[in-house]
Amino acid sequence: MTIEQTAVDLSQRHVLRRAFSNASFVVGLAITLTIAIVALVSLFWAPYDVTKLSVASRVQGLSWAHPFGTDHLGRDILSMIMLGARNSIAVALVAVGIGMGLGVPLGLWAAARGGWIDEVLMRTNDVIFAFPSLLSAVMITAIFGPGAINAIIAIGIFNIPVFARVARGGALAIWPREFVLAAKACGKGGFLISAEHILPNIANLLLVQATIQFALGILAEAGLSYLGLGAQPPMPSWGRMLFDAQTRIAVAPHLALFPGMAIVLTVLGLNLLGDGLRDAIDPKQRRTL
């Protein structure tokens, strides 16, 4: 355990303490945890089986039996929202994982090597950024076939340059620091230094970006599944539920209300969490961000 690593641990403890005294972080964490728990519960239990259709109980209003009503196929909206949470979170989370898993090493590599490798990687990034991400995601899922897996890939691809850029920017700021010079003097190579010294120091930065991308992923997944390109029935998805609700908006507006609120709440929770985290990491910027 080297000196600089203990310093990092300490600062991270500080960050956590500051985070928990930040209203935005606490509210965001509470919302996010609630939705995560709902999604986890849906793995084992939901009030009704959403694969069972029941014509007799279709398009019902709110009742004790169905707190959020039922849809045009008689499925319980609450159960569908619960399963939809699982779908949304799974897609956005794996997409963030793809972005981080590939983007962060690329960014670290670019920062460590510099020169033409950096130049090539960053210009490639620019090209990917030149494509409107949601449009390209629509193209990918439509061409390779709709479904949750392709939605994950389509959203994940556009997370790669985001994380590469953040990791590179953060790493470039750390490289000139003394402890990196010391590690260099010890004969450590670019890979070891990146993994042992750079990465822990930009972890906070990456975490904040992850919450932002997570929120954007939820919105993107909802958009894709609204267009029929996300998870396929019978797996419920919030976007799909909104699509189904659209034609019945005049007779059953509550069908559109709850899935939309679920999306807003999830994205809001993640954004608040990210904001609070950012304030906690850099209190100096608190007033400006």
Added chain:
Amino acid sequence: MIVYVTKRLVIGLVTLLLASVVVFGVLEILPGDPARIMLGMNAGPDALEALRQEMGLNQPAPVRFFQWLAGLVTGDLGRSYTYSSPVIDLVQERLVVSLPLALISLFLSTAIAIPVGVFAASRSGKLSDTLTMGTAQIGIALPNFWLALLLVYVFAVGLRVLPAGGFPGWADPVEAIKSLILPSISLALPQAAILARVTRSAMVETLGEDFIRTARAKGLPRRKVLWRHALRNAMIPVLTILGLQFSFLLAGTIIIENVFYLPGLGRLIFQAINQRDLIVVEGVVMLLVASLILINLAVDICYAIVDPRLRIGR
């Protein structure tokens, strides 16, 4: 200034060229024969061969790439198979819907966001600031197509003052504008929320600087300092986000035009993808990418206008 603009222009062109390689490449490596995809499984070999000939599919990929590229430069985007008309004509037809939609949305979001952001920054830390930014947080989390559904419910189903969808054409400008109001608000509000936050944070930062205190100290009215001195200096991040938002607007149209059944570019590309009309897809995507690069170039030039320090140096 000229060096700066030239450099940006070259970077933009290189990005565009690389993007065209990507678009062509992606559609090239797609499994299956485009001719077969277009004609379906029951097509006879003669028809397939004829279409391949017509599309120039028998030539090697690099040759076709350069032919396609040359076409792009001269404005010839090829012929759509499903619509059997030139892609450029289709684009023009759809642009009269999508362009006004994007412009109205951009105007709305800027017109809402900048005053709101400046207002919040001027009362930084007070209750009105917290409330405004809290509302903005909710705005950011709104999926635009859900907002669209809510607006349709209120204004089309409930109040019956605006159409729920469709586009009557520009022959009747009043009806045409009316049919674009709800789509533009759906696109603009979530964008405005983001922009308002960025404006606020940039303004708060600028308001803390010395020259603002100097301006106030020499007796300039608060209002003038806020709008003239501070806002101009806070414009750089605002412009950056505005440029990025154009990308979101373009992507947003693909969903919003589907919600409102507007015959715009977004709907054209969505239908083209579903019908495997790859020539249309290639053409429209390149057009969108090109406009995005152009917007970013314009943003870069605006930087230099807003901040004279950038004109030299870089």
